[in-house]
Amino acid sequence: MIRVRFAPSPTGFLHVGNARTALFNYLFAKHNNGKLILRVEDTDKERSKKEYEDMLIEDLKWLGIEWDEGPDIGGEYGPYRQSERLDIYNKYIQELLEKGHAYYCYCLPEELEEERKKALAEGRPPRYSGKCRHLTQEEKKQYEEKGIKPVVRFKVPDGRIIVFDDLIKGHIEIGVDEFGDFVIVRQDGMPTYNFVVVVDDALMKISHVIRGEDHLSNTPKQILIYEALGFDIPEFAHLPIILGEDRSKLSKRHGAVSVRAFKDEGYMPEALFNFLSLLGWHPKEDREILSKEEIINEFDIKDIHKSPAVFDRTKLRWMNGVYIREIIPLEELTKRAEPFFKGFGYIGSFDYYKKVMQAIRDSIETLMDIKERARPFFVDEFEFDDKAKEELSNETAYKVIQTLYEKIKDRDTLTGEEFKKIMKEIQKELKVKGRQLYHPVRIALTGEHSGVGLDILVEVIGIERVKKRLQRALEYFG
């Protein structure tokens, strides 16, 4: 049974880099009929917050990632929140202590930091000296009496070379001398990541650990713990990280990078899902617009790249546009767009929004674009800019608008077809055509110089508003 997990720490919004890791775990699980486990890594008391956990779950769901076990739905191997597993960890800490794989260390953080800096400055690997490895009972007692609370360190065997075959990176060998005895329980009693991740992955029967490349150098430490505790070692797969435009690890300073931000900016979850899946992975054929099902079917961990990819917002935008104009059904698209319309102060019925979406979906790439593109469908009292004023001051332009108004002022309805017919008549009567003919009308009707087809606009906003706007322009330039 394939079991994978996504294990975020609830310290902020879900970052697209993490979302991509979650996504690949999800794809791997689904493709292989396995299970995805969501585990919340909240051992950092300082930074972890329950609100963040809720948002993480919300964002993951929004993206279309589902899990089989997790803190919200439970499961056979719970609890799935590390802060609720402390008793379990303690048991294994005791075991390591008893077997001599771990020991108490009374060194102060300040002096350690000092040593670290010194080592770095002298070009040595900054590692713990191991000086508390062989403390006598007497020495321990002395420290205790001074009120110093110890940490627990894992005793790293000298000179070992850890070897493992990463499913993505291939054969990896790392000498254990790169790091010293590392902390597995903090002074405050909380166990640390490198320890709990092993206990949890082992107890939750995780078969494949798929995570970001930044964890690659942690893997040897974890393998040591697997061995010390006698657990089976899972398969590892380290995903290349996602880069910003400057080719450094994607972070907040590269602009909006949280899934939440993309949601708020009017991106379709399906598009983000599709886009993220293509970052470091490629299907057999050259198609890029793929449904979730297609991606799951085609996904093969062997096709994941070794090299990192730059997060290309422009391409994401394009892809989102494809989803808006070609993939998401109009009804659904309108539902998603409704809060955006309202947010921009564009008030109307659902049916009206639907008509507007129909009219503008080809010309927007995110729901944010509704603000500009849909304005003419809602705003009657718009301003005329200098260019507009100049163009409408022209005599023929004025004449066109006037004639149009005369021709429709007694009508009750006006379809797009009828509008076009009327425009043709004006063309003949006034002997103006093309831009000279349409542009003044556009300005009178929208105050803008480009936008949706006017036939569509007039039909959607209705003849009364058309009359009103024409009148307004006539008065303004009269």
Place this chain on the structure above:
RNA sequence: GCCCCCGUCGUCUAGCCAGGCCUAGGACACCGGCCUUUCACGCCGGCGACACGGGUUCGAAUCCCGUCGGGGGCACCA
């Protein structure tokens, strides 16, 4: 500094493992054209890359070595 990973158009990538089918294919962006009342959409075309240097070979983007470049890690964060 030390360890590890990576290196095909500006970007995402196909090809690399099983060398010739590659005058290196696709997509985004960019430029030009067509369509069109305008913008957008759509369609057509263009620009543009095997990091460098050595080998191996009849033949290398593909195999080997080195150099350079980029990235990640080296916490009582995960």
